[in-house]
Amino acid sequence: xxxxxxxxxxxxxxxxxxxxxxxxxxxxxxxxxxxxxxxxxxxxxxxxxxxxxxxxxxxxxxxxxxxxxxxxxxxxxxxxxxxxxxxxxxxxxxxxxxxxxxxxxxxxxxxxxxxxxxxxxxxxxxxxxxxxxxxxxxxxxxxxxxxxxxxxxxxxxxxxxxxxxxxxx
Numbered sequence: 820x821x822x823x824x825x826x827x828x829x830x831x832x833x834x835x836x837x838x839x840x841x842x843x844x845x846x847x848x849x850x851x852x853x854x855x856x857x858x859x860x861x862x863x864x865x866x867x868x869x870x871x872x873x874x875x876x877x878x879x880x881x882x883x884x885x886x887x888x889x890x891x892x893x894x895x896x897x898x899x900x901x902x903x904x905x906x907x908x909x910x911x912x913x914x915x916x917x918x919x920x921x922x923x924x925x926x927x928x929x930x931x932x933x934x935x936x937x938x939x940x941x942x943x944x945x946x947x948x949x950x951x952x953x954x955x956x957x958x959x960x961x962x963x964x965x966x967x968x969x970x971x972x973x974x975x976x977x978x979x980x981x982x983x984x985x986x987x988x
Contacts, residue, residue: 858919868909878900903977947966
């Protein structure tokens with residue numbers, strides 16, 4: 820129970836801190852979070868274009884993790900599936916997730932797994948939105964993405980998201 824409360828508090832703080840900021844570079848995020856005890860790095864993902872079919876959508880992702888040390892890296896393939904209201908289309912976008920660990924999962928190559936959480940975004944040319952996801956090995960990793968993406972398409976999406984990541988060989 821305490822672990823769940825700690826995870827919830829960490830995610831709430833991260834969302835609050837990042838809700839209104841423009842997307843930073845992975846290096847800027849690492850510098851900003853250098854003193855954090857739970858921040859472990861940033862996951863940069865290129866997410867494929869797609870169309871929302873009212874209740875669901877699924878998009879492929881190509882991701883690179885950069886550890887807080889600025890040296891550790893790993894590449895991942897993935898998908899993000901949204902269930903809820905998802906109407907319209909989005910162009911391919913570039914998203915950066917802040918990655919937090921409340922356990923022993925701190926290595927660049929340890930993010931493989933399934934993550935679930937909340938997702939919301941609105942796009943009318945530019946896109947604004949946020950996501951928080953929780954999961955991974957031993958359910959110890961939280962990820963937060965928020966910001967504004969220019970020229971993203973026209974879409975409204977609110978609901979639950981599931982992201983699957985697999986370490987690229």
